Amino acid sequence: MKRKKKINSLYIHIPFCSNICPYCDFVKLIKNDLFIDQYLKELKKDLHNIKNGYKKFKSIYIGGGTPSILNCKDLEIILRILFKLKKINCEFTIECNPEDINIEKLKLLKKYGINRISIGIQSFNEKILREIKRDYQIDYFKLIKLVKKYIKNINVDLIYGFNGQTLNDLENDLKKFTKLNINHLSIYSLIVDKNSIFFNQGYKEQNEDDSRIFYDYIVDFLRKNGFKRYEVSNFAKKKKYSRHNLNYWKNGQYLAIGIGASGYVDNFRYRIAPSFNEYIKGKRIIEKEILTKDLMKEYFFITNLRLEDGFKIKEFNKIFKTNFLIDYKDIVSELLKEDLVMIKSGYFSCTDKGIAVLDRILLKFM
Numbered sequence: 431m432k433r434k435k436k437i438n439s440l441y442i443h444i445p446f447c448s449n450i451c452p453y454c455d456f457v458k459l460i461k462n463d464l465f466i467d468q469y470l471k472e473l474k475k476d477l478h479n480i481k482n483g484y485k486k487f488k489s490i491y492i493g494g495g496t497p498s499i500l501n502c503k504d505l506e507i508i509l510r511i512l513f514k515l516k517k518i519n520c521e522f523t524i525e526c527n528p529e530d531i532n533i534e535k536l537k538l539l540k541k542y543g544i545n546r547i548s549i550g551i552q553s554f555n556e557k558i559l560r561e562i563k564r565d566y567q568i569d570y571f572k573l574i575k576l577v578k579k580y581i582k583n584i585n586v587d588l589i590y591g592f593n594g595q596t597l598n599d600l601e602n603d604l605k606k607f608t609k610l611n612i613n614h615l616s617i618y619s620l621i622v623d624k625n626s627i628f629f630n631q632g633y634k635e636q637n638e639d640d641s642r643i644f645y646d647y648i649v650d651f652l653r654k655n656g657f658k659r660y661e662v663s664n665f666a667k668k669k670k671y672s673r674h675n676l677n678y679w680k681n682g683q684y685l686a687i688g689i690g691a692s693g694y695v696d697n698f699r700y701r702i703a704p705s706f707n708e709y710i711k712g713k714r715i716i717e718k719e720i721l722t723k724d725l726m727k728e729y730f731f732i733t734n735l736r737l738e739d740g741f742k743i744k745e746f747n748k749i750f751k752t753n754f755l756i757d758y759k760d761i762v763s764e765l766l767k768e769d770l771v772m773i774k775s776g777y778f779s780c781t782d783k784g785i786a787v788l789d790r791i792l793l794k795f796m
């Protein structure tokens with residue numbers, strides 16, 4: 431019998447949404463029962479191939495789009511297979527939109543071992559929610575209380591930097607978040623990508639100076655409330671870091687299935703083309719990027735330097751059979767002088783000042 435390969439993480443993309451948010455540039459399409467049937471049929475084939483070719487996973491992440499939009503029958507189709515793919519102590523996450531969460535779904539998720547839920551709240555501000563077409567009336571306090579009965583490990587996604595949003599609005603969002611007593615927050619600055627509705631409407635991203643003021647405010651507020659910023663946009667209490675995402679940021683390998691999903695295996699990174707029509711015909715158009723040593727180094731920096739703890743210099747030296755502090759001597763001393771990076775207990779990482787200008791630092795290593 432052929433030996434099974436070992437990769438620790440698996441991502442599954444569910445592209446359906448009930449409506450399209452104006453800021454979103456993720457691979458998604460409007461929900462339709464026929465499309466869902468066709469998609470799940472193909473996804474099942476990919477999952478079976480994975481079951482036959484790979485060992486069980488330490489982390490599984492069902493993302494979207496909106497996985498929670500699937501009804502219980504459809505969700506169960508994939509959960510039943512995924513249940514067999516997870517290691518006993520696997521971190522098993524699903525992304526949910528708040529309006530989809532109900533007792534029946536939570537029971538189902540728990541039954542199949544989902545132990546982490548990521549809820550896309552985006553903002554608690556009614557005006558902003560209306561602007562991003564997510565103006566449902568939800569009592570978040572009640573909702574989170576209900577979720578906690580079934581799944582303890584919760585993340586909330588928020589976005590900041592909307593037009594007209596003030597620091598006071600941001601403070602209110604953060605205060606409302608902390609009242610929910612949740613141990614993980616992902617908070618992103620609004621990106622207006624050219625594939626989004628906002629872009630076509632001429633919506634402008636927050637300018638750099640304001641964005642910096644908002645970001646510094648967030649970091650300060652969350653630290654005062656006991657959170658560690660362990661990655662640029664991710665904050666956790668009680669070490670409730672996302673194992674799945676940490677694997678990305680530590681430049682670990684992962685499998686990914688579904689349209690538009692990206693993976694990293696052996697010496698290449700790949701993306702499954704975002705074509706629904708091709709996918710349901712059984713075609714998997716895979717865009718591959720072969721990783722040369724230089725590209726591997728670039729990815730290593732891009733991922734690891736997002737982490738507050740950075741990377742272990744010895745590990746870099748081992749992977750690339752080199753000496754980091756000699757190879758990058760001039761860059762490192764210049765960045766140290768500017769107080770943008772630090773070396774502590776054998777780790778190389780960005781300072782607070784450095785994380786705020788991460789793109790500038792990364793350019794130096796490219």
Ligand SMILES: C[S@@+](CC[C@H](N)C(=O)[O-])C[C@H]1O[C@@H](n2cnc3c(N)ncnc32)[C@H](O)[C@@H]1O
Nearest residue numbers: 453454456494495496550587588618619620621
């Ligand atoms: C893949 S999306 C999908 C999650 C889920 N469908 C939802 O809308 O909550 C994951 C997260 O990315 C963030 N996101 C999506 N588009 C963004 C944008 N243009 N700028 C900043 N954050 C964005 C949102 O916080 C969102 O919750």
Ligand code: SF4
Nearest residue numbers: 447450451454494495
């Ligand atoms: S933000 Fe979420 S719900 Fe909105 S369109 Fe994107 S994936 Fe769908």
